[in-house]
Amino acid sequence: MTNDASSDAELLTALRQQPELVGVLYERHAAAVYRYLARRCQPATAEDLLSEVFVAALAARKRVVPHASGSALPWLYGIARNVVRGHLRRARGRWSSGADAGMDWDAVDARLDAESQRALLRRVLGGLSAGERELLLLVAWDGLTPAEAAQALGIPQATARSRLHRARLRSQQLLDAPEGEPPPGLETLTTLLRHEERSV
Amino acid sequence: MNTLETLLDDTGRVDDLEPAGLARGRVVVHRAATAVTPAVPPHLARRRRRLTLAGAAVAVAAAVVTVPVVSFGGGGTSADADAAGLLRRAGAAAGDQPGGWPDAAYWHSASSYVREGRTFRREIWVAHRGGPTVLRDTGLPDPDGRVNGDVVIPGGGVFSAGGTSLTWDQLYALPTDPGRLRAELASDLHGAGPDPTTELFVAVGDLLRESPASPALREALYDVAAGIPGVRVTGKVTDAAGRSGTGVTYGHETYVIDPATGRLLADVEPGWRATYLDQGPSDTAPALPAN
Numbered sequence: 001m002t003n004d005a006s007s008d009a010e011l012l013t014a015l016r017q018q019p020e021l022v023g024v025l026y027e028r029h030a031a032a033v034y035r036y037l038a039r040r041c042q043p044a045t046a047e048d049l050l051s052e053v054f055v056a057a058l059a060a061r062k063r064v065v066p067h068a069s070g071s072a073l074p075w076l077y078g079i080a081r082n083v084v085r086g087h088l089r090r091a092r093g094r095w096s097s098g099a100d101a102g103m104d105w106d107a108v109d110a111r112l113d114a115e116s117q118r119a120l121l122r123r124v125l126g127g128l129s130a131g132e133r134e135l136l137l138l139v140a141w142d143g144l145t146p147a148e149a150a151q152a153l154g155i156p157q158a159t160a161r162s163r164l165h166r167a168r169l170r171s172q173q174l175l176d177a178p179e180g181e182p183p184p185g186l187e188t189l190t191t192l193l194r195h196e197e198r199s200v
Numbered sequence: 201m202n203t204l205e206t207l208l209d210d211t212g213r214v215d216d217l218e219p220a221g222l223a224r225g226r227v228v229v230h231r232a233a234t235a236v237t238p239a240v241p242p243h244l245a246r247r248r249r250r251l252t253l254a255g256a257a258v259a260v261a262a263a264v265v266t267v268p269v270v271s272f273g274g275g276g277t278s279a280d281a282d283a284a285g286l287l288r289r290a291g292a293a294a295g296d297q298p299g300g301w302p303d304a305a306y307w308h309s310a311s312s313y314v315r316e317g318r319t320f321r322r323e324i325w326v327a328h329r330g331g332p333t334v335l336r337d338t339g340l341p342d343p344d345g346r347v348n349g350d351v352v353i354p355g356g357g358v359f360s361a362g363g364t365s366l367t368w369d370q371l372y373a374l375p376t377d378p379g380r381l382r383a384e385l386a387s388d389l390h391g392a393g394p395d396p397t398t399e400l401f402v403a404v405g406d407l408l409r410e411s412p413a414s415p416a417l418r419e420a421l422y423d424v425a426a427g428i429p430g431v432r433v434t435g436k437v438t439d440a441a442g443r444s445g446t447g448v449t450y451g452h453e454t455y456v457i458d459p460a461t462g463r464l465l466a467d468v469e470p471g472w473r474a475t476y477l478d479q480g481p482s483d484t485a486p487a488l489p490a491n
């Protein structure tokens with residue numbers, strides 16, 4: 001068996017009995033998990049949290065169910081999500097906000113060069129619910145399929161698909177709306193959704 | 201015009217982690233995997249291998265059960281009479297073996313295991329004081345693509361005992377009175393495993409399987425198992441090395457024991473079958489890979 005030939009699914013199955021295999025998981029996915037963290041936290045924090053994700057994976061290995069795609073990343077991103085939330089909760093203390101539970105906006109701002117880009121991103125993502133935003137970003141930033149993202153978030157696939165559809169639609173509307181104008185109301189959104197459903 | 205995809209593409213770009221950062225994380229993760237460092241939260245650091253899971257019937261059927269020995273019951277305050285008798289006999293035999301290795305340099309264990317229909321060989325040299333613990337496992341994919349290479353376990357030198365792990369010296373400090381040993385092991389479970397009794401059974405197997413436990417401690421470990429309610433004899437078993445033993449089962453885990461010598465020959469659980477070929481003291485471990 002070579003490293004390439006051993007799929008993530010095999011690795012996750014074996015990890016249950018052989019915790020040392022977490023080292024293989026790390027070699028394979030640390031870079032991607034770091035990027036997930038760095039998109040949501042300061043780079044130094046992301047580095048600190050990276051090993052925390054894999055140590056938490058070690059503790060959770062008896063409960064792992066590999067995704068049908070075979071990739072361990074949905075599972076690892078789900079763990080990373082909890083690690084980020086835990087970190088931000090500790091860092092923010094009582095100022096913790098439910099809507100921003102998994103995102104350090106200052107870190108995101110610091111990463112983006114242009115002021116205009118920051119404002120746009122805030123406008124677009126700020127108009128989504130936390131669940132919609134997490135789903136949209138897992139797909140757009142982290143490259144998961146909607147089904148994989150559903151697993152990372154622990155939601156049914158059908159829920160993920162409709163939530164993603166709604167999130168994309170709403171984000172594009174927010175993006176297209178002239179600055180300062182209120183985002184479209186629920187009625188408009190519902191009409192658009194119906195239109196999209198018919199066209200699918 | 202801004203499209204959503206463009207905006208998200210642009211804002212999702214981040215720098216990769218430097219190799220030094222990756223290396224720092226790697227050390228923490230490896231230490232956690234070997235459960236030794238105080239830098240890791242204790243509840244994680246203590247977590248070790250082999251807590252049992254569902255699906256035992258399939259796995260037990262996968263062992264070569266030649267003559268099923270049926271027994272009944274399973275409640276009460278100890279293993280059923282057949283199992284308790286067998287375990288105590290095995291314990292007495294283990295206690296009669298020569299040995300006791302409080303000062304050896306390494307503990308070498310060799311086994312083979314079957315995972316998803318494929319057989320792998322595992323050898324480990326656990327260091328007592330200072331030296332590197334070396335793992336040679338053909339089922340261990342190497343990060344660099346090398347297979348069958350030796351892997352050094354940083355900070356190794358511990359022995360699994362269910363949800364916890366013990367250093368060599370801690371192992372030799374364990375009481376050899378079964379009641380006190382049971383209490384000591386039970387106090388160290390910390391909620392690991394599906395339930396305390398299962399975890400205790402797993403801890404006993406861990407210490408019999410790959411540790412320098414003295415003959416007296418092995419006898420006590422078998423006595424602890426004999427006191428676990430619900431442990432039962434499941435049948436005569438021929439292991440993968442062709443040796444005959446008797447299966448003793450609790451929950452989803454079956455130990456194949458040779459009552460004449462007190463050796464743990466094999467164990468079987470869902471998705472996993474291991475055969476313990478040899479273990480003993482060693483003065484040396486294999487030379488390390490160059491890097």
